Amino acid sequence: MPMQPPTSIVEVRQQIARIKAGGTEFITNFFLDDAAIEQAIRAGTLLFAFNDDAVVMVRRGALFDRVYFADGNRASLSRTLASVPLAPDGCLISDLIGTAAETAPVIDQFVSAGFSRFTEFRSMYRANSCNVDVERRAMAEAALEEDAEQIWSYISGYFDPYSEHIPDQQEVLTAVKARTVLVTRNGGSVSAILWYDRKGASSILRYWLVLPQFRGRGLGKQLMARYFNDCADVRSFRLWVQSSNCRAMRLYQHYGYVLASRTDYILKRT
Amino acid sequence: MNTVLKILSEIRPEFDFSTSEDFIADGMLDSLDVVTLVSAIDKHYRISIAGTEIVPENFSSTAMIAALIHRNGGRL
Numbered sequence: 001m002p003m004q005p006p007t008s009i010v011e012v013r014q015q016i017a018r019i020k021a022g023g024t025e026f027i028t029n030f031f032l033d034d035a036a037i038e039q040a041i042r043a044g045t046l047l048f049a050f051n052d053d054a055v056v057m058v059r060r061g062a063l064f065d066r067v068y069f070a071d072g073n074r075a076s077l078s079r080t081l082a083s084v085p086l087a088p089d090g091c092l093i094s095d096l097i098g099t100a101a102e103t104a105p106v107i108d109q110f111v112s113a114g115f116s117r118f119t120e121f122r123s124m125y126r127a128n129s130c131n132v133d134v135e136r137r138a139m140a141e142a143a144l145e146e147d148a149e150q151i152w153s154y155i156s157g158y159f160d161p162y163s164e165h166i167p168d169q170q171e172v173l174t175a176v177k178a179r180t181v182l183v184t185r186n187g188g189s190v191s192a193i194l195w196y197d198r199k200g201a202s203s204i205l206r207y208w209l210v211l212p213q214f215r216g217r218g219l220g221k222q223l224m225a226r227y228f229n230d231c232a233d234v235r236s237f238r239l240w241v242q243s244s245n246c247r248a249m250r251l252y253q254h255y256g257y258v259l260a261s262r263t264d265y266i267l268k269r270t
Numbered sequence: 271m272n273t274v275l276k277i278l279s280e281i282r283p284e285f286d287f288s289t290s291e292d293f294i295a296d297g298m299l300d301s302l303d304v305v306t307l308v309s310a311i312d313k314h315y316r317i318s319i320a321g322t323e324i325v326p327e328n329f330s331s332t333a334m335i336a337a338l339i340h341r342n343g344g345r346l
Contacts, residue, residue: 017321127284200297
């Protein structure tokens with residue numbers, strides 16, 4: 001099945017709507033907003049292929065191609081996924097969010113198409129009403145624009161590029177300007193980072209990193225305290241934590257986060 | 271309407287949806303939640319919400335969700 005670039009965002013949305021109308025068990029992992037779709041179409045990085053039961057989309061990237069899908073009834077998803085071409089020396093990454101029971105049949109289709117389970121993240125949330133004591137005198141501060149390059153370098157160096165949505169430098173700068181990147185310093189250098197996004201009454205913790213040589217000094221605690229203080233009016237805090245990282249999970253639980261039922265399964269084909 | 275609130279609270283248990291007038295603007299539902307919500311509504315009301323109706327404004331309040339269910343043949 002040849003992949004082709006969509007002519008417009010409307011064509012993409014119409015294909016997904018067609019799949020939903022024709023199936024009884026609609027599922028998708030295509031959550032790009034309209035601005036991101038338009039940007040990908042303009043850049044020529046979005047391709048798609050479809051049949052009666054499923055649409056598969058690929059967003060080309062420098063390191064890997066991300067695969068999205070919309071499927072109506074699992075009749076031909078595996079075949080459609082298998083038709084996605086692999087770039088030379090590249091790989092395909094896809095993710096699927098849901099409960100284990102919801103996602104198992106779809107993951108089976110990915111596995112039949114040559115994908116393997118790469119890693120998985122658990123969803124955690126924290127209601128602001130939870131009574132957890134955090135320090136009131138936080139030493140962390142909002143990052144400065146001149147910190148942006150260092151922050152990008154740390155995030156791209158310490159987080160997995162296939163599964164953790166590494167931002168580009170412009171995205172880092174935008175977040176720094178919005179004052180949603182908090183840091184602690186050692187001399188002139190950044191020693192720890194906490195990056196969050198915020199929408200309305202909700203906030204998601206994206207990155208929380210203390211450089212190895214500065215661990216054990218309470219820097220992570222200071223960042224978290226500043227985060228909760230800055231977001232005192234937020235009603236819900238969310239994050240994704242790697243399922244195998246029990247230490248991180250316990251830390252988040254210490255700050256009042258609890259596990260939600262959703263898991264994000266990262267799938268990879270090489 | 272209580273059923274809609276129950277479905278919403280299962281998707282985002284940390285929120286009290288009865289206190290918000292705009293779930294999207296308040297950051298209580300994101301695009302992933304909307305797709306999960308559509309699936310739950312489809313199953314519960316035995317309907318199939320049209321794909322073209324899966325836009326944030328149709329999920330901004332219990333009244334908008336109720337209207338969406340009604341338009342797609344569901345009985346509240």
